[in-house]
Amino acid sequence: YDLAKRVLSKRLPDYVNINKIHSVFPTITITVLSTLFTATPPGVHGIMGWKIFDKRRGRIIDLLKEKSYKINLESYLPKESVILTSYEENVLRFTKMVSGERMIIPYYSPWDAFTQAYNLAQNDSPFIFLYLPYVDMVSHHLGPYSEHTIRVAREVMDLTFKLANDVKEKYDVIVTADHGHVPVKGYVRVSEEILKIVDFPPFGGARNLMFISKRNPKEWLEENYDMAIFDKEKLKNICGGDNVPDFAGVPLSNMVYDYWDDEEEKTYLGSHGGLSKEEIEIPLIVISKKG
Numbered sequence: 001y002d003l004a005k006r007v008l009s010k011r012l013p014d015y016v017n018i019n020k021i022h023s024v025f026p027t028i029t030i031t032v033l034s035t036l037f038t039a040t041p042p043g044v045h046g047i048m049g050w051k052i053f054d055k056r057r058g059r060i061i062d063l064l065k066e067k068s069y070k071i072n073l074e075s076y077l078p079k080e081s082v083i084l085t086s087y088e089e090n091v092l093r094f095t096k097m098v099s100g101e102r103m104i105i106p107y108y109s110p111w112d113a114f115t116q117a118y119n120l121a122q123n124d125s126p127f128i129f130l131y132l133p134y135v136d137m138v139s140h141h142l143g144p145y146s147e148h149t150i151r152v153a154r155e156v157m158d159l160t161f162k163l164a165n166d167v168k169e170k171y172d173v174i175v176t177a178d179h180g181h182v183p184v185k186g187y188v189r190v191s192e193e194i195l196k197i198v199d200f201p202p203f204g205g206a207r208n209l210m211f212i213s214k215r216n217p218k219e220w221l222e223e224n225y226d227m228a229i230f231d232k233e234k235l236k237n238i239c240g241g242d243n244v245p246d247f248a249g250v251p252l253s254n255m256v257y258d259y260w261d262d263e264e265e266k267t268y269l270g271s272h273g274g275l276s277k278e279e280i281e282i283p284l285i286v287i288s289k290k291g
Contacts, residue, residue, distance in 0.1 A: 001180065003135075003144060004283035007153045016161075019284045025238050026208035027179035027272050027279045029136070030063060034098045036178075037075045043241025045073060047098075048210055049273065051203035051260070053245065060203045063097070064090055075100025081127040082120050084113055091133055110134060114159045121167040128171075132156055136181075143269035144181035144278070161287065168289035175285040180278045181270040182207075182254045188225065190259040197221075202249070206256040206265050207273030209249040217247055226252045228275075238275075250274045 001020050008018060024035050024042050026049050034040075034047040042048055054061045061069055075081075077100065085095040087106035096104055105120075107113040113130060120128050135153045142148045157175075164173040190202065190209070197217040204210035209227075211217055218229040227249040235244040251257060256271050265271075272279045 001281040001283050002278065003150070003153055003180070004177070004285070007150060007157055008285075011157075015287065015289045017286045019286075020281055021176070021284045023177075023179045023280050023282050024240075025275055025280070026204060027274065028205050028208065029133075029178050030094055030098070032178035033095070033131075034071075034073060037077065037098045037100060038073050039076050041240025043236055043239030043244050046243035047071065048239075048245065049204035049208060051205070051210075053200065053203050053210070053212055060201060063094065067093065071097045073098055073100055075102060077102055077129070078126045080125065081129065082125045084116055084120075084128065084130045086113075086131070086133055088133075091131075095131060110156065110159060114163050117163055118166055121171055124170070136178075139181045139270040140268045141270075143183055145183065146269070149270075164287040164289070172286065172288040175283070175287070177282040179272045180280065180282060181272050182274070182276055182278045184256055184268055184271050185254040186256075187266050188255055188257045189261065190257050191224070192259075194220070194259070198247075202259045203245075204248065205273040206258045206262070207251055207271055207279070209257060209259070210245040211247040211249070213246050217249075221249050225249070225257060226255065227257070228252055 023032055028049045030050055031042050031047050034045045038045055050063050052061050082103045082105060083095060083099050084105050084107055085092055087108055092106055105116060107116055117128055117130050135156060138152045139149045160175055197215055197220050198211045198213035200212045202209040202211055221227055221229050230248045232244060232246050235248055236242055251274055256265060258265050
């Protein structure tokens with residue numbers, strides 16, 4: 001939200017409204033998109049990050065790597081809805097995972113994305129969902145408040161305003177984000193000693209470690225890492241349903257905690273997944289010229 005305000009400052013005409021709303025926890029793309037497409041919270045749909053615990057098979061599934069794994073979600077969107085997403089393999093695949101079999105159209109560049117959105121609007125598509133991963137990608141690699149991230153965010157919004165102006169007679173344009181970012185302050189490898197406490201390795205993500213365990217890992221984790229530990233009852237409240245793990249660890253600082261030794265994660269200057277103000281507060285921008 002802070003980045004959006006910075007990008008949009010002194011640039012808002014009367015027909016544009018920006019408000020602050022909250023993402024869901026975990027603040028992870030696959031989790032938030034599952035909520036957006038189903039109108040159900042994470043505690044109902046159960047997609048708690050890229051690494052999930054599959055109760056049927058009793059193992060952890062990495063949704064980014066296990067390409068044949070299927071997620072069956074029911075979407076509320078009209079069957080005629082169209083979803084535009086990047087042709088990049090993983091982005092295209094996880095969009096298909098959560099879309100409830102709605103029409104998926106890949107695009108090859110930001111300009112192609114907005115051109116296709118405009119053409120679909122001329123064909124009276126009832127709902128067009130355009131997913132743009134570029135601000136997130138740049139923020140991960142160069143930091144959420146870097147000149148590069150701000151420039152990308154500004155250029156995306158410029159294209160969005162142009163599209164909104166071009167389709168103003170037929171459509172309102174609503175802009176939001178799946179999550180925010182925090183600047184990464186350091187990387188911590190989670191010790192395999194954790195397996196003496198919990199029943200399975202942690203899943204979820206680097207700023208939202210999830211645990212299945214008959215024993216309570218709270219004391220051990222808080223003694224060894226700067227985390228807040230939530231039990232199942234607290235998670236049911238935070239995540240809006242019963243489909244949650246036994247425990248979750250959320251960093252209290254801007255550190256990332258990795259059990260799986262993710263080489264790319266080690267290089268990130270921006271990250272997300274936790275419950276900080278920067279991660280959970282997102283913009284809701286409504287562009288409407290129809291009055």
